[in-house]
Amino acid sequence: xxxxxxxxxxxxxxxxxxPRPGPWPGMLWVTWRQHRGLLIMVAxxxxxxxxxxxxxxxxxxxxxxxxxxxxxxxxxxCQGLSNFFNSTDWHEGQFIHVAVQAAPVLVAMFAGPPVVxxxxxxxxxRFAWTQGIGRVRWTAAKLALLGSALVIPAFAISxxxxxxxxxxxxxxxxxxxxxxxxxxxxxSYAAWxxxxxxxxxxxxxxxxxxxxxxxxxxxxxxxxxxxxxxxxRNHYPVKTYWPMQLFEAGxxxxxxxxxxxxxxxxxxxxxx
Amino acid sequence: xxxLTLPAQPGQDTAPPPVSWRGMVWVTWRQQRATLIAVPAxxxxxxxxxxxxxLKAHHDxxxxxxxxxxxxxxxxxxxxxxxxxNSADWPLANTCSILMQLAPVLLGAFVGAPLLxxxxxxxxxRFAWTQGMVRERQAIAKLVLLGATLVVLAAAFGxxxxxxxxxxxxxxxxxxxxxxxxxxxxxVFPAFTLVAFAIGAFLGMLFRxxxxxxxxxxxxxxxxxxxxxALHGQYPVTAVTGNADLPSSYGTPSLPGFAWILSTxxxxxxxxPANMSAVNKILGQYQSNPHPKLSLTKTLxxxxxxxxxxxxxxxxxWPMQFIEAGxxxxxxxxxMAGTVWLVRRRAA
Numbered sequence: 001x002x003x004x005x006x007x008x009x010x011x012x013x014x015x016x017x018x019p020r021p022g023p024w025p026g027m028l029w030v031t032w033r034q035h036r037g038l039l040i041m042v043a044x045x046x047x048x049x050x051x052x053x054x055x056x057x058x059x060x061x062x063x064x065x066x067x068x069x070x071x072x073x074x075x076x077x078c079q080g081l082s083n084f085f086n087s088t089d090w091h092e093g094q095f096i097h098v099a100v101q102a103a104p105v106l107v108a109m110f111a112g113p114p115v116v117x118x119x120x121x122x123x124x125x126r127f128a129w130t131q132g133i134g135r136v137r138w139t140a141a142k143l144a145l146l147g148s149a150l151v152i153p154a155f156a157i158s159x160x161x162x163x164x165x166x167x168x169x170x171x172x173x174x175x176x177x178x179x180x181x182x183x184x185x186x187x188s189y190a191a192w193x194x195x196x197x198x199x200x201x202x203x204x205x206x207x208x209x210x211x212x213x214x215x216x217x218x219x220x221x222x223x224x225x226x227x228x229x230x231x232x233r234n235h236y237p238v239k240t241y242w243p244m245q246l247f248e249a250g251x252x253x254x255x256x257x258x259x260x261x262x263x264x265x266x267x268x269x270x271x272x
Numbered sequence: 273x274x275x276l277t278l279p280a281q282p283g284q285d286t287a288p289p290p291v292s293w294r295g296m297v298w299v300t301w302r303q304q305r306a307t308l309i310a311v312p313a314x315x316x317x318x319x320x321x322x323x324x325x326x327l328k329a330h331h332d333x334x335x336x337x338x339x340x341x342x343x344x345x346x347x348x349x350x351x352x353x354x355x356x357x358n359s360a361d362w363p364l365a366n367t368c369s370i371l372m373q374l375a376p377v378l379l380g381a382f383v384g385a386p387l388l389x390x391x392x393x394x395x396x397x398r399f400a401w402t403q404g405m406v407r408e409r410q411a412i413a414k415l416v417l418l419g420a421t422l423v424v425l426a427a428a429f430g431x432x433x434x435x436x437x438x439x440x441x442x443x444x445x446x447x448x449x450x451x452x453x454x455x456x457x458x459x460v461f462p463a464f465t466l467v468a469f470a471i472g473a474f475l476g477m478l479f480r481x482x483x484x485x486x487x488x489x490x491x492x493x494x495x496x497x498x499x500x501x502a503l504h505g506q507y508p509v510t511a512v513t514g515n516a517d518l519p520s521s522y523g524t525p526s527l528p529g530f531a532w533i534l535s536t537x538x539x540x541x542x543x544x545p546a547n548m549s550a551v552n553k554i555l556g557q558y559q560s561n562p563h564p565k566l567s568l569t570k571t572l573x574x575x576x577x578x579x580x581x582x583x584x585x586x587x588x589x590w591p592m593q594f595i596e597a598g599x600x601x602x603x604x605x606x607x608m609a610g611t612v613w614l615v616r617r618r619a620a
Contacts, residue, residue, distance in 0.1 A: 037484065076556040098370055110487055179363065211386055211482065212306075218378070219314070222371065230364060 027133065027141035035142075038111055039149055045107070046153040049100070050160065056096060057164035060089050064167035086171060093168055100161050100184060104154060104193040105221045111150055112200015113213035115142050116267060120208045125270075139267045143201055143260060151194045158189035176241045179229045186242070187249035195252045196221050198259040205266040296413035304418060307383055311422075315429055322368070326436035329361050333439030357443060365440050372433055372456045373497075379422060380468025381489040387414055388615065389476030389485050411615040415473060415608050422469050423462045430461035448589050449532040451501050458593040463600035468493050470607035477614040500596065505534050507595045510588045515580050517569050531583040541576030551577055 032039065063085050070078040116139060119125040129135035162185040168174060174181055182188060199220055204213040228248075238244050301308065336357055339350040388411060391397040401407040434457045440446070446453055454460060471492050476485040505511070511534060518531050540546035554575060558568050572579060584592070 041487065074560075076552055076559070102370075102374070106490065110483065114483065211382065211486075212310075214486075215310075215314075215382055226364075226367065229367075 023133065024137075024141060027138065028145065030138075031142050031145045035111075035114075035146060038114075038146070042107060042111075042149060042153065045103075046157070049103075049157055053096070053100075053157070053160045053164055056092060057160065060093060060164060060167055063089055064171075067171075085167075090168060090172065093165060097161065097165065097180060097184065100157060100189075101180070103157075104150075104189070105196045105218060105225075108150060108193060108196035108200050108221075109214045109217050111146050112197045112202075112217060113204030113207075113210050115139065115146065115201050115204060116263065117204035117208055117210040117213050120270070121210055129267075136264050136268050140260075140264055143198075143263065147194060147197050150197050151190050154193035155187075155190040158184050158186075161185075161189075177244070179233070182233075182241075182244070183229075186245040188245055191249040191252040191256075192225070194256050195224075195259075198256040198263075202259040202263045202266075205263045205270075293409075293413065296410065297417065299410070300414050300417050304387075304414070307386075307418070308421065311379065311383060312425060315425055319429065319432055322432055322436045325364065325368075326432075329365065329436070329439050332357050332361055333443075336443070354443070362440060362443065365437065368433075369437060369452060369456070373452060375429070375456075376426065376461065376464040377468045377490055377493040377497075379426065379465050380470075380493070381472045381486050383418055383422060384469040384472025385476045385485040385489055386482045387418065387473050387476060388611065389480055389482045392477075392480040392618075393482055408612050408616050411612050412608075415470075415611065419466055419469055419604075419608070423466050426462040426465035427459070430456060430458070433457075433461075447530060447532075447586060449584060449586065449592070451504060454504075454589075454592070454596075455497075455500070458590070459597040460593055460600070463597040463604070464497075467496065467600045467604045467607070470604040470611070471496075474607045474611045474614070477611050477618070480618075500600075504592075504596075505532075505584070507592055510584050510592050510595070511582055512585060512588075513580060513582050515578050517567075518581055518583060531581075531585045533581050533583045536579060536581045538572075539578050539580060546577050 063081070067078075067081050067085050070081055072078065073082075119128050125135075129138060131138065133141070165181065165184070169176070169181070176182065176185065183192070196217065200213065200217040203216045203220070204210065207213045207216060233244070233248075236244055236247055238247055332353075336350075336353050339347075339353050391400055397407075400410065403410075437453065437456075441448075441453070448454060448457060455464065468489065472485060472489040475488045475492070476482065479485045479488065518533060538546035538548070538551050540550075551572070554572060554577070555568075558571055562568075563571060566574070569579065
């Protein structure tokens with residue numbers, strides 16, 4: 001790990017030279033070095049998820065196409081297709097849906113807390129936070145990079161899942177506003193992933209123990225998600241799909257920003 | 273801490289006296305008190321929530337049952353009660369059920385992974401493992417004490433959840449043999465928790481780092497759970513073959529339950545395998561034109577066809593529970609033995 005604080009040589013700069021302004025591109029390398037386990041795991045899970053969703057989605061769309069092309073609808077053969085679609089395919093779709101919904105918090109639980117808490121727990125902050133870039137920018141850069149590494153794949157997965165799930169909207173009588181469908185479509189899924197990550201980072205900085213912060217992230221996220229599904233959504237000022245999506249993504253984004261600000265503030269005022 | 277080595281006297285056994293198991297209980301408590309307080313506290317909070325919501329669900333369900341039995345299910349008042357139950361109570365119960373599927377691995381991973389890995393990660397093993405208590409005994413004591421605590425907590429919590437979920441079995445057409453219900457009831461739920469704990473401890477010793485062990489425990493448990501679901505219908509001595517007329521759903525809430533039908537097939541006249549197109553024709557004809565007096569089974573029988581099923585009757589619930597809990601227990605014990613062996617083998 002290179003030291004970013006350079007020695008001021010008299011010939012190169014004037015006498016008031018402080019440490020050079022933080023080399024932001026250097027943070028890219030540092031984040032990779034310190035979190036390559038996590039980033040590799042996210043990449044592997046993402047690829048596996050995309051492959052699985054594509055394969056299953058193609059199959060489901062095929063079955064659905066056969067189903068709606070089948071005439072007459074009341075014949076035994078068509079009933080057989082319908083039964084198969086509504087039992088086997090539907091169960092598969094449900095299982096995938098639950099897995100995709102559970103994934104963000106489980107991944108963010110591993111991504112968020114270690115950023116600050118691991119440094120504090122292992123005392124490596126004494127080295128990491130005394131680099132030329134300064135502790136606040138160090139943390140901010142890491143959070144931005146890791147956050148993007150989680151949110152962008154999450155958005156892709158949610159679009160893929162929306163495509164996969166589309167046939168079930170008509171066969172199972174679901175709408176775009178059904179809570180489970182609403183959660184994994186549009187902007188909602190990516191926004192919730194971002195929130196889970198920011199929550200993890202904040203609780204890591206607050207609690208200063210990685211494991212406790214992970215458990216706390218899980219608990220707070222489940223509580224907040226439950227509150228939203230069963231209570232808050234009924235009290236939105238808007239009632240149609242895209243306005244609700246934008247409203248939800250909006251307040252989640254504001255909350256995430258507040259949590260990040262809180263994290264950076266805690267990092268700044270930490271006195272060992 | 274007292275010094276356990278003494279200068280050797282002639283004719284005296286110079287090995288340090290073994291530290292008592294009671295001492296080990298105290299050490300485990302000191303090291304794990306955060307876990308041993310936090311886990312029951314969290315479970316207690318969730319239990320309070322389940323009790324409050326469960327009482328409401330049971331109340332609504334009782335109204336539903338009354339309605340159906342007194343007035344029949346198709347009346348206006350009953351339809352309203354049904355839709356209320358399905359829209360207000362079921363979504364929350366469904367969420368709780370899904371979280372319950374995750375509960376064993378979350379409990380097991382958070383308690384098991386740091387158990388030994390934390391000592392190795394922070395280097396405190398250099399102190400902890402050089403006390404008079406042989407290191408394997410420490411590991412055994414910790415595994416047994418925390419494992420037993422988890423099993424007791426999980427058993428109690430599982431029973432509470434089974435009570436909570438019972439009203440939804442009829443409305444969602446599930447019974448105790450449905451995988452999601454089976455795995456969170458009886459003795460299988462604490463068994464899964466124990467296995468997750470054992471996996472966590474074992475992977476902790478293998479990786480010597482807490483967070484990777486935690487992540488790996490989640491992954492291994494997922495594979496294990498999917499494997500258990502695949503094996504579910506294959507347990508010996510539980511499946512029955514017969515040609516009785518089996519209900520495949522709840523008719524009314526007073527019906528005790530229905531069997532889990534694994535497969536069905538037809539035999540034709542003389543007991544030979546039936547020609548399926550002929551059978552399908554009869555089925556199609558009966559569905560579009562049901563005979564007022566003859567049941568489908570009689571209609572088929574008149575033509576010489578019999579429907580056979582391979583099914584697991586509801587009465588085999590406990591044998592299946594014992595079989596599943598049995599192999600889970602064996603797996604857990606094997607993993608714990610492996611953990612102790614790793615403790616012994618690893619120098620650092």
